[in-house]
Amino acid sequence: MGFFDKFKLSRLTEGLGKTRETLREKLAVVTKGKTEIDDEFLEELENILVGADVGVEMTLDIVEAITLRAKRETYRSEEELNRMLLDEISGMLRDSSLEHPVEFDAPLAARPHVILIVGVNGAGKTTSVAKLASNYERAGKKVVIAAADTFRAAAYEQLQVWAERAGVPLIGQGQGADPASVVFDAVSSAVARGTDVVLVDTAGRLHNKSHLMEELAKIMRVAKKKIPEAPHEVLLVLDGTTGQNAVQQAREFMKFVHVTGIIVTKLDGTAKGGIVLSISRELKLPVKYIGVGEKIDDLQLFDRRQFVAALLGRLEE
Known part of the structure:
Protein backbone atom coordinates (compact mmCIF):
# COMPACT_ATOMS: atom_id res chain seq x y z
CA MET A 1 0.00 0.00 0.00
CA ASP A 95 -16.20 7.26 -10.01
CA SER A 96 -16.71 11.02 -10.13
CA SER A 97 -13.04 11.61 -10.96
CA LEU A 98 -10.22 9.69 -12.58
CA GLU A 99 -7.36 11.11 -10.55
CA HIS A 100 -5.18 8.71 -8.62
CA PRO A 101 -2.80 9.46 -5.75
CA VAL A 102 0.86 9.86 -6.64
CA GLU A 103 3.17 8.45 -4.01
CA PHE A 104 5.75 10.76 -2.44
CA ASP A 105 8.55 8.48 -3.57
CA ALA A 106 7.49 8.69 -7.22
CA PRO A 107 9.98 10.29 -9.66
CA LEU A 108 9.64 14.06 -9.95
CA ALA A 109 9.10 15.72 -13.32
CA ALA A 110 11.62 18.42 -12.44
CA ARG A 111 14.47 18.89 -9.99
CA PRO A 112 14.19 20.97 -7.95
CA HIS A 113 10.41 20.62 -7.95
CA VAL A 114 8.95 23.90 -6.69
CA ILE A 115 5.60 23.77 -4.88
CA LEU A 116 3.81 26.97 -3.87
CA ILE A 117 1.38 26.61 -0.95
CA VAL A 118 -1.39 29.22 -0.76
CA GLY A 119 -4.49 29.77 1.34
CA VAL A 120 -6.14 32.03 3.89
CA ASN A 121 -4.98 32.38 7.47
CA GLY A 122 -6.16 29.60 9.73
CA ALA A 123 -6.68 26.99 7.03
CA GLY A 124 -3.71 24.91 8.16
CA LYS A 125 -1.32 26.07 5.46
CA THR A 126 1.89 26.29 7.50
CA THR A 127 1.40 22.91 9.14
CA SER A 128 0.55 21.38 5.75
CA VAL A 129 3.88 22.65 4.40
CA ALA A 130 5.74 20.91 7.19
CA LYS A 131 3.75 17.70 6.80
CA LEU A 132 4.43 17.64 3.06
CA ALA A 133 8.11 18.16 3.82
CA SER A 134 8.10 15.25 6.26
CA ASN A 135 6.45 12.93 3.73
CA TYR A 136 8.89 13.83 0.99
CA GLU A 137 11.86 13.53 3.35
CA ARG A 138 10.77 10.07 4.52
CA ALA A 139 10.39 9.09 0.87
CA GLY A 140 14.07 9.82 0.32
CA LYS A 141 13.79 13.28 -1.21
CA LYS A 142 15.99 16.25 -0.27
CA VAL A 143 13.67 19.07 0.78
CA VAL A 144 13.96 22.75 1.66
CA ILE A 145 11.21 25.04 2.97
CA ALA A 146 11.00 28.72 2.02
CA ALA A 147 9.44 30.82 4.80
CA ALA A 148 7.77 33.38 2.53
CA ASP A 149 5.02 34.22 5.03
CA THR A 150 6.77 37.37 6.22
CA PHE A 151 3.62 39.30 7.07
CA ARG A 152 2.14 37.38 9.99
CA ALA A 153 3.82 37.85 13.36
CA ALA A 154 5.72 34.76 14.57
CA ALA A 155 5.07 32.92 11.29
CA TYR A 156 8.78 32.21 10.81
CA GLU A 157 9.16 30.87 14.34
CA GLN A 158 6.13 28.62 13.92
CA LEU A 159 7.42 27.21 10.67
CA GLN A 160 10.88 26.76 12.19
CA VAL A 161 9.44 24.50 14.88
CA TRP A 162 7.56 22.44 12.29
CA ALA A 163 10.59 22.25 9.98
CA GLU A 164 12.64 20.84 12.85
CA ARG A 165 9.97 18.19 13.45
CA ALA A 166 10.08 17.31 9.77
CA GLY A 167 13.87 17.25 9.79
CA VAL A 168 14.28 19.60 6.82
CA PRO A 169 16.16 22.92 6.42
CA LEU A 170 14.32 26.24 6.46
CA ILE A 171 15.29 29.38 4.56
CA GLY A 172 13.82 32.70 5.68
CA GLN A 173 14.54 36.26 6.70
CA GLY A 174 11.93 36.87 9.38
CA GLN A 175 8.93 39.17 9.65
CA GLY A 176 8.83 42.14 7.29
CA ALA A 177 11.25 40.70 4.71
CA ASP A 178 10.43 40.66 1.01
CA PRO A 179 8.70 37.29 0.35
CA ALA A 180 9.98 37.19 -3.23
CA SER A 181 13.54 37.61 -1.96
CA VAL A 182 13.08 34.65 0.39
CA VAL A 183 11.83 32.50 -2.46
CA PHE A 184 14.74 33.53 -4.69
CA ASP A 185 17.22 32.56 -1.96
CA ALA A 186 15.50 29.20 -1.41
CA VAL A 187 15.33 28.30 -5.09
CA SER A 188 18.94 29.40 -5.64
CA SER A 189 20.06 27.25 -2.72
CA ALA A 190 18.07 24.28 -4.02
CA VAL A 191 19.66 24.55 -7.45
CA ALA A 192 23.16 24.80 -5.96
CA ARG A 193 22.70 21.88 -3.55
CA GLY A 194 20.78 19.50 -5.79
CA THR A 195 17.64 19.65 -3.67
CA ASP A 196 14.66 17.66 -4.91
CA VAL A 197 11.72 19.67 -3.57
CA VAL A 198 11.22 23.32 -2.62
CA LEU A 199 8.09 24.01 -0.53
CA VAL A 200 7.10 27.67 -0.38
CA ASP A 201 4.93 28.80 2.53
CA THR A 202 3.16 32.06 1.62
CA ALA A 203 1.33 34.62 3.72
CA GLY A 204 -2.30 33.86 4.52
CA ARG A 205 -4.19 35.63 1.78
CA LEU A 206 -7.55 37.24 2.22
CA HIS A 207 -9.06 36.17 -1.07
CA ASN A 208 -10.75 39.53 -1.62
CA LYS A 209 -7.49 41.51 -1.38
CA SER A 210 -6.17 41.80 -4.90
CA HIS A 211 -2.88 43.45 -3.92
CA LEU A 212 -1.99 40.44 -1.81
CA MET A 213 -2.76 38.17 -4.74
CA GLU A 214 -0.47 40.30 -6.87
CA GLU A 215 2.32 39.59 -4.38
CA LEU A 216 1.84 35.89 -5.11
CA ALA A 217 2.31 36.63 -8.78
CA LYS A 218 5.57 38.42 -7.93
CA ILE A 219 6.80 35.38 -6.00
CA MET A 220 6.14 33.19 -9.02
CA ARG A 221 7.95 35.58 -11.37
CA VAL A 222 11.00 35.57 -9.11
CA ALA A 223 11.07 31.76 -8.95
CA LYS A 224 11.01 31.63 -12.75
CA LYS A 225 14.24 33.64 -12.89
CA LYS A 226 16.08 30.58 -11.57
CA ILE A 227 13.76 27.86 -12.88
CA PRO A 228 11.65 28.95 -15.88
CA GLU A 229 9.00 26.24 -15.29
CA ALA A 230 8.53 27.10 -11.60
CA PRO A 231 6.33 26.76 -9.71
CA HIS A 232 5.57 23.23 -10.86
CA GLU A 233 2.61 23.00 -8.50
CA VAL A 234 0.37 25.52 -6.74
CA LEU A 235 -1.53 23.84 -3.93
CA LEU A 236 -4.45 25.62 -2.29
CA VAL A 237 -5.11 24.73 1.35
CA LEU A 238 -8.79 24.72 2.34
CA ASP A 239 -10.25 24.22 5.82
CA GLY A 240 -12.66 21.28 5.61
CA THR A 241 -14.73 22.60 8.52
CA THR A 242 -15.85 25.68 6.55
CA GLY A 243 -18.06 23.63 4.23
CA GLN A 244 -19.23 25.24 1.01
CA ASN A 245 -17.41 28.47 1.92
CA ALA A 246 -14.23 26.59 1.06
CA VAL A 247 -15.49 26.09 -2.50
CA GLN A 248 -16.17 29.81 -2.90
CA GLN A 249 -12.77 30.62 -1.42
CA ALA A 250 -11.12 28.37 -3.98
CA ARG A 251 -12.97 30.01 -6.85
CA GLU A 252 -11.67 33.41 -5.76
CA PHE A 253 -8.08 32.16 -5.56
CA MET A 254 -8.36 30.60 -8.99
CA LYS A 255 -9.11 34.03 -10.46
CA PHE A 256 -5.61 35.18 -9.52
CA VAL A 257 -3.50 32.04 -9.30
CA HIS A 258 -3.24 28.95 -11.48
CA VAL A 259 -4.08 26.40 -8.80
CA THR A 260 -3.08 22.85 -9.72
CA GLY A 261 -4.33 20.95 -6.70
CA ILE A 262 -6.10 21.12 -3.35
CA ILE A 263 -5.19 20.21 0.22
CA VAL A 264 -8.22 19.80 2.51
CA THR A 265 -7.37 20.05 6.21
CA LYS A 266 -9.09 19.51 9.56
CA LEU A 267 -11.19 16.52 8.53
CA ASP A 268 -10.89 15.13 12.03
CA GLY A 269 -13.68 16.20 14.33
CA THR A 270 -16.05 17.49 11.66
CA ALA A 271 -19.36 16.01 10.58
CA LYS A 272 -18.97 17.33 7.04
CA GLY A 273 -16.26 15.25 5.40
CA GLY A 274 -18.26 15.16 2.19
CA ILE A 275 -16.82 18.59 1.35
CA VAL A 276 -13.74 16.83 -0.05
CA LEU A 277 -15.83 15.23 -2.77
CA SER A 278 -17.79 18.41 -3.40
CA ILE A 279 -14.57 20.41 -3.87
CA SER A 280 -13.15 17.88 -6.30
CA ARG A 281 -16.33 17.72 -8.35
CA GLU A 282 -17.28 21.39 -8.48
CA LEU A 283 -13.83 22.88 -9.01
CA LYS A 284 -12.64 20.26 -11.50
CA LEU A 285 -9.36 20.17 -9.59
CA PRO A 286 -7.69 17.19 -7.95
CA VAL A 287 -7.75 16.97 -4.18
CA LYS A 288 -4.17 15.79 -3.71
CA TYR A 289 -3.84 15.63 0.09
CA ILE A 290 -6.10 15.56 3.12
CA GLY A 291 -5.36 16.36 6.74
CA VAL A 292 -6.86 13.96 9.28
CA GLY A 293 -5.10 15.13 12.44
CA GLU A 294 -2.52 17.45 13.97
CA LYS A 295 0.52 15.14 14.01
CA ILE A 296 3.35 15.43 11.51
CA ASP A 297 2.28 12.24 9.72
CA ASP A 298 -1.43 13.12 9.57
CA LEU A 299 -1.33 14.57 6.04
CA GLN A 300 -2.27 11.83 3.59
CA LEU A 301 -2.42 11.27 -0.12
CA PHE A 302 -6.04 11.51 -1.21
CA ASP A 303 -7.12 8.09 -2.40
CA ARG A 304 -10.73 8.44 -3.57
CA ARG A 305 -11.69 4.78 -3.15
CA GLN A 306 -10.24 4.55 0.34
CA PHE A 307 -11.84 7.87 1.28
CA VAL A 308 -15.31 6.82 0.17
CA ALA A 309 -14.91 3.46 1.89
CA ALA A 310 -13.97 5.20 5.14
CA LEU A 311 -16.73 7.78 4.69
CA LEU A 312 -19.43 5.13 4.31
CA GLY A 313 -17.93 2.52 6.60
CA ARG A 314 -17.31 0.01 3.80
CA LEU A 315 -13.65 -0.80 4.26
CA GLU A 316 -14.18 -4.31 3.04
CA GLU A 317 -14.23 -2.87 -0.50
Whole structure:
Protein backbone atom coordinates (compact mmCIF):
# COMPACT_ATOMS: atom_id res chain seq x y z
CA MET A 1 0.00 0.00 0.00
CA GLY A 2 3.03 2.31 -0.02
CA PHE A 3 2.62 5.37 2.16
CA PHE A 4 -1.13 4.78 2.30
CA ASP A 5 -0.59 1.91 4.71
CA LYS A 6 -2.84 0.34 7.31
CA PHE A 7 -1.91 2.93 9.92
CA LYS A 8 -2.90 5.81 7.67
CA LEU A 9 -6.07 4.02 6.66
CA SER A 10 -7.01 3.70 10.32
CA ARG A 11 -6.28 7.41 10.86
CA LEU A 12 -8.47 8.25 7.89
CA THR A 13 -11.28 6.07 9.24
CA GLU A 14 -10.93 7.70 12.64
CA GLY A 15 -10.85 11.21 11.18
CA LEU A 16 -14.05 10.65 9.20
CA GLY A 17 -15.79 8.96 12.11
CA LYS A 18 -18.21 11.78 12.89
CA THR A 19 -19.25 12.20 9.25
CA ARG A 20 -19.65 8.44 8.81
CA GLU A 21 -21.73 7.98 11.95
CA THR A 22 -23.99 10.91 11.12
CA LEU A 23 -24.47 9.81 7.51
CA ARG A 24 -25.18 6.16 8.25
CA GLU A 25 -27.48 6.96 11.17
CA LYS A 26 -29.57 9.31 9.04
CA LEU A 27 -29.69 6.84 6.15
CA ALA A 28 -30.87 4.14 8.56
CA VAL A 29 -33.67 6.43 9.77
CA VAL A 30 -34.83 7.36 6.27
CA THR A 31 -34.92 3.70 5.14
CA LYS A 32 -36.63 2.38 8.28
CA GLY A 33 -39.82 0.62 7.29
CA LYS A 34 -39.34 1.46 3.62
CA THR A 35 -39.55 -1.06 0.78
CA GLU A 36 -39.87 1.48 -2.00
CA ILE A 37 -38.58 4.89 -2.97
CA ASP A 38 -41.06 7.77 -3.09
CA ASP A 39 -40.81 11.55 -3.35
CA GLU A 40 -40.67 12.01 0.41
CA PHE A 41 -37.80 9.56 0.66
CA LEU A 42 -35.83 11.31 -2.13
CA GLU A 43 -36.31 14.71 -0.51
CA GLU A 44 -35.02 13.41 2.82
CA LEU A 45 -32.06 11.79 1.09
CA GLU A 46 -31.17 15.08 -0.60
CA ASN A 47 -31.19 16.82 2.77
CA ILE A 48 -28.91 14.18 4.30
CA LEU A 49 -26.32 14.41 1.52
CA VAL A 50 -26.33 18.20 1.38
CA GLY A 51 -26.00 18.23 5.17
CA ALA A 52 -22.83 16.15 4.86
CA ASP A 53 -21.48 18.77 2.41
CA VAL A 54 -21.47 16.34 -0.50
CA GLY A 55 -22.58 19.31 -2.59
CA VAL A 56 -25.76 20.11 -4.49
CA GLU A 57 -24.48 19.02 -7.91
CA MET A 58 -23.27 15.63 -6.73
CA THR A 59 -26.32 15.14 -4.51
CA LEU A 60 -28.67 15.60 -7.46
CA ASP A 61 -26.65 13.10 -9.51
CA ILE A 62 -26.81 10.52 -6.72
CA VAL A 63 -30.55 10.99 -6.27
CA GLU A 64 -31.12 10.65 -10.00
CA ALA A 65 -29.10 7.41 -10.11
CA ILE A 66 -31.07 5.98 -7.20
CA THR A 67 -34.36 7.01 -8.81
CA LEU A 68 -33.46 5.21 -12.04
CA ARG A 69 -32.38 2.10 -10.18
CA ALA A 70 -35.60 2.12 -8.16
CA LYS A 71 -37.59 1.83 -11.40
CA ARG A 72 -35.76 -1.40 -12.25
CA GLU A 73 -35.73 -3.11 -8.85
CA THR A 74 -37.98 -3.87 -5.92
CA TYR A 75 -36.98 -4.27 -2.28
CA ARG A 76 -38.20 -6.79 0.21
CA SER A 77 -36.74 -5.10 3.27
CA GLU A 78 -35.26 -1.86 4.53
CA GLU A 79 -31.88 -3.64 4.79
CA GLU A 80 -31.88 -4.23 1.04
CA LEU A 81 -32.86 -0.64 0.38
CA ASN A 82 -30.15 0.66 2.69
CA ARG A 83 -27.57 -1.58 0.98
CA MET A 84 -28.63 -0.27 -2.42
CA LEU A 85 -28.28 3.31 -1.23
CA LEU A 86 -24.73 2.69 -0.03
CA ASP A 87 -23.89 0.95 -3.31
CA GLU A 88 -25.11 3.87 -5.41
CA ILE A 89 -23.58 6.57 -3.24
CA SER A 90 -20.19 4.89 -3.02
CA GLY A 91 -20.17 4.17 -6.75
CA MET A 92 -21.02 7.76 -7.64
CA LEU A 93 -18.45 9.24 -5.29
CA ARG A 94 -15.69 6.83 -6.29
CA ASP A 95 -16.20 7.26 -10.01
CA SER A 96 -16.71 11.02 -10.13
CA SER A 97 -13.04 11.61 -10.96
CA LEU A 98 -10.22 9.69 -12.58
CA GLU A 99 -7.36 11.11 -10.55
CA HIS A 100 -5.18 8.71 -8.62
CA PRO A 101 -2.80 9.46 -5.75
CA VAL A 102 0.86 9.86 -6.64
CA GLU A 103 3.17 8.45 -4.01
CA PHE A 104 5.75 10.76 -2.44
CA ASP A 105 8.55 8.48 -3.57
CA ALA A 106 7.49 8.69 -7.22
CA PRO A 107 9.98 10.29 -9.66
CA LEU A 108 9.64 14.06 -9.95
CA ALA A 109 9.10 15.72 -13.32
CA ALA A 110 11.62 18.42 -12.44
CA ARG A 111 14.47 18.89 -9.99
CA PRO A 112 14.19 20.97 -7.95
CA HIS A 113 10.41 20.62 -7.95
CA VAL A 114 8.95 23.90 -6.69
CA ILE A 115 5.60 23.77 -4.88
CA LEU A 116 3.81 26.97 -3.87
CA ILE A 117 1.38 26.61 -0.95
CA VAL A 118 -1.39 29.22 -0.76
CA GLY A 119 -4.49 29.77 1.34
CA VAL A 120 -6.14 32.03 3.89
CA ASN A 121 -4.98 32.38 7.47
CA GLY A 122 -6.16 29.60 9.73
CA ALA A 123 -6.68 26.99 7.03
CA GLY A 124 -3.71 24.91 8.16
CA LYS A 125 -1.32 26.07 5.46
CA THR A 126 1.89 26.29 7.50
CA THR A 127 1.40 22.91 9.14
CA SER A 128 0.55 21.38 5.75
CA VAL A 129 3.88 22.65 4.40
CA ALA A 130 5.74 20.91 7.19
CA LYS A 131 3.75 17.70 6.80
CA LEU A 132 4.43 17.64 3.06
CA ALA A 133 8.11 18.16 3.82
CA SER A 134 8.10 15.25 6.26
CA ASN A 135 6.45 12.93 3.73
CA TYR A 136 8.89 13.83 0.99
CA GLU A 137 11.86 13.53 3.35
CA ARG A 138 10.77 10.07 4.52
CA ALA A 139 10.39 9.09 0.87
CA GLY A 140 14.07 9.82 0.32
CA LYS A 141 13.79 13.28 -1.21
CA LYS A 142 15.99 16.25 -0.27
CA VAL A 143 13.67 19.07 0.78
CA VAL A 144 13.96 22.75 1.66
CA ILE A 145 11.21 25.04 2.97
CA ALA A 146 11.00 28.72 2.02
CA ALA A 147 9.44 30.82 4.80
CA ALA A 148 7.77 33.38 2.53
CA ASP A 149 5.02 34.22 5.03
CA THR A 150 6.77 37.37 6.22
CA PHE A 151 3.62 39.30 7.07
CA ARG A 152 2.14 37.38 9.99
CA ALA A 153 3.82 37.85 13.36
CA ALA A 154 5.72 34.76 14.57
CA ALA A 155 5.07 32.92 11.29
CA TYR A 156 8.78 32.21 10.81
CA GLU A 157 9.16 30.87 14.34
CA GLN A 158 6.13 28.62 13.92
CA LEU A 159 7.42 27.21 10.67
CA GLN A 160 10.88 26.76 12.19
CA VAL A 161 9.44 24.50 14.88
CA TRP A 162 7.56 22.44 12.29
CA ALA A 163 10.59 22.25 9.98
CA GLU A 164 12.64 20.84 12.85
CA ARG A 165 9.97 18.19 13.45
CA ALA A 166 10.08 17.31 9.77
CA GLY A 167 13.87 17.25 9.79
CA VAL A 168 14.28 19.60 6.82
CA PRO A 169 16.16 22.92 6.42
CA LEU A 170 14.32 26.24 6.46
CA ILE A 171 15.29 29.38 4.56
CA GLY A 172 13.82 32.70 5.68
CA GLN A 173 14.54 36.26 6.70
CA GLY A 174 11.93 36.87 9.38
CA GLN A 175 8.93 39.17 9.65
CA GLY A 176 8.83 42.14 7.29
CA ALA A 177 11.25 40.70 4.71
CA ASP A 178 10.43 40.66 1.01
CA PRO A 179 8.70 37.29 0.35
CA ALA A 180 9.98 37.19 -3.23
CA SER A 181 13.54 37.61 -1.96
CA VAL A 182 13.08 34.65 0.39
CA VAL A 183 11.83 32.50 -2.46
CA PHE A 184 14.74 33.53 -4.69
CA ASP A 185 17.22 32.56 -1.96
CA ALA A 186 15.50 29.20 -1.41
CA VAL A 187 15.33 28.30 -5.09
CA SER A 188 18.94 29.40 -5.64
CA SER A 189 20.06 27.25 -2.72
CA ALA A 190 18.07 24.28 -4.02
CA VAL A 191 19.66 24.55 -7.45
CA ALA A 192 23.16 24.80 -5.96
CA ARG A 193 22.70 21.88 -3.55
CA GLY A 194 20.78 19.50 -5.79
CA THR A 195 17.64 19.65 -3.67
CA ASP A 196 14.66 17.66 -4.91
CA VAL A 197 11.72 19.67 -3.57
CA VAL A 198 11.22 23.32 -2.62
CA LEU A 199 8.09 24.01 -0.53
CA VAL A 200 7.10 27.67 -0.38
CA ASP A 201 4.93 28.80 2.53
CA THR A 202 3.16 32.06 1.62
CA ALA A 203 1.33 34.62 3.72
CA GLY A 204 -2.30 33.86 4.52
CA ARG A 205 -4.19 35.63 1.78
CA LEU A 206 -7.55 37.24 2.22
CA HIS A 207 -9.06 36.17 -1.07
CA ASN A 208 -10.75 39.53 -1.62
CA LYS A 209 -7.49 41.51 -1.38
CA SER A 210 -6.17 41.80 -4.90
CA HIS A 211 -2.88 43.45 -3.92
CA LEU A 212 -1.99 40.44 -1.81
CA MET A 213 -2.76 38.17 -4.74
CA GLU A 214 -0.47 40.30 -6.87
CA GLU A 215 2.32 39.59 -4.38
CA LEU A 216 1.84 35.89 -5.11
CA ALA A 217 2.31 36.63 -8.78
CA LYS A 218 5.57 38.42 -7.93
CA ILE A 219 6.80 35.38 -6.00
CA MET A 220 6.14 33.19 -9.02
CA ARG A 221 7.95 35.58 -11.37
CA VAL A 222 11.00 35.57 -9.11
CA ALA A 223 11.07 31.76 -8.95
CA LYS A 224 11.01 31.63 -12.75
CA LYS A 225 14.24 33.64 -12.89
CA LYS A 226 16.08 30.58 -11.57
CA ILE A 227 13.76 27.86 -12.88
CA PRO A 228 11.65 28.95 -15.88
CA GLU A 229 9.00 26.24 -15.29
CA ALA A 230 8.53 27.10 -11.60
CA PRO A 231 6.33 26.76 -9.71
CA HIS A 232 5.57 23.23 -10.86
CA GLU A 233 2.61 23.00 -8.50
CA VAL A 234 0.37 25.52 -6.74
CA LEU A 235 -1.53 23.84 -3.93
CA LEU A 236 -4.45 25.62 -2.29
CA VAL A 237 -5.11 24.73 1.35
CA LEU A 238 -8.79 24.72 2.34
CA ASP A 239 -10.25 24.22 5.82
CA GLY A 240 -12.66 21.28 5.61
CA THR A 241 -14.73 22.60 8.52
CA THR A 242 -15.85 25.68 6.55
CA GLY A 243 -18.06 23.63 4.23
CA GLN A 244 -19.23 25.24 1.01
CA ASN A 245 -17.41 28.47 1.92
CA ALA A 246 -14.23 26.59 1.06
CA VAL A 247 -15.49 26.09 -2.50
CA GLN A 248 -16.17 29.81 -2.90
CA GLN A 249 -12.77 30.62 -1.42
CA ALA A 250 -11.12 28.37 -3.98
CA ARG A 251 -12.97 30.01 -6.85
CA GLU A 252 -11.67 33.41 -5.76
CA PHE A 253 -8.08 32.16 -5.56
CA MET A 254 -8.36 30.60 -8.99
CA LYS A 255 -9.11 34.03 -10.46
CA PHE A 256 -5.61 35.18 -9.52
CA VAL A 257 -3.50 32.04 -9.30
CA HIS A 258 -3.24 28.95 -11.48
CA VAL A 259 -4.08 26.40 -8.80
CA THR A 260 -3.08 22.85 -9.72
CA GLY A 261 -4.33 20.95 -6.70
CA ILE A 262 -6.10 21.12 -3.35
CA ILE A 263 -5.19 20.21 0.22
CA VAL A 264 -8.22 19.80 2.51
CA THR A 265 -7.37 20.05 6.21
CA LYS A 266 -9.09 19.51 9.56
CA LEU A 267 -11.19 16.52 8.53
CA ASP A 268 -10.89 15.13 12.03
CA GLY A 269 -13.68 16.20 14.33
CA THR A 270 -16.05 17.49 11.66
CA ALA A 271 -19.36 16.01 10.58
CA LYS A 272 -18.97 17.33 7.04
CA GLY A 273 -16.26 15.25 5.40
CA GLY A 274 -18.26 15.16 2.19
CA ILE A 275 -16.82 18.59 1.35
CA VAL A 276 -13.74 16.83 -0.05
CA LEU A 277 -15.83 15.23 -2.77
CA SER A 278 -17.79 18.41 -3.40
CA ILE A 279 -14.57 20.41 -3.87
CA SER A 280 -13.15 17.88 -6.30
CA ARG A 281 -16.33 17.72 -8.35
CA GLU A 282 -17.28 21.39 -8.48
CA LEU A 283 -13.83 22.88 -9.01
CA LYS A 284 -12.64 20.26 -11.50
CA LEU A 285 -9.36 20.17 -9.59
CA PRO A 286 -7.69 17.19 -7.95
CA VAL A 287 -7.75 16.97 -4.18
CA LYS A 288 -4.17 15.79 -3.71
CA TYR A 289 -3.84 15.63 0.09
CA ILE A 290 -6.10 15.56 3.12
CA GLY A 291 -5.36 16.36 6.74
CA VAL A 292 -6.86 13.96 9.28
CA GLY A 293 -5.10 15.13 12.44
CA GLU A 294 -2.52 17.45 13.97
CA LYS A 295 0.52 15.14 14.01
CA ILE A 296 3.35 15.43 11.51
CA ASP A 297 2.28 12.24 9.72
CA ASP A 298 -1.43 13.12 9.57
CA LEU A 299 -1.33 14.57 6.04
CA GLN A 300 -2.27 11.83 3.59
CA LEU A 301 -2.42 11.27 -0.12
CA PHE A 302 -6.04 11.51 -1.21
CA ASP A 303 -7.12 8.09 -2.40
CA ARG A 304 -10.73 8.44 -3.57
CA ARG A 305 -11.69 4.78 -3.15
CA GLN A 306 -10.24 4.55 0.34
CA PHE A 307 -11.84 7.87 1.28
CA VAL A 308 -15.31 6.82 0.17
CA ALA A 309 -14.91 3.46 1.89
CA ALA A 310 -13.97 5.20 5.14
CA LEU A 311 -16.73 7.78 4.69
CA LEU A 312 -19.43 5.13 4.31
CA GLY A 313 -17.93 2.52 6.60
CA ARG A 314 -17.31 0.01 3.80
CA LEU A 315 -13.65 -0.80 4.26
CA GLU A 316 -14.18 -4.31 3.04
CA GLU A 317 -14.23 -2.87 -0.50
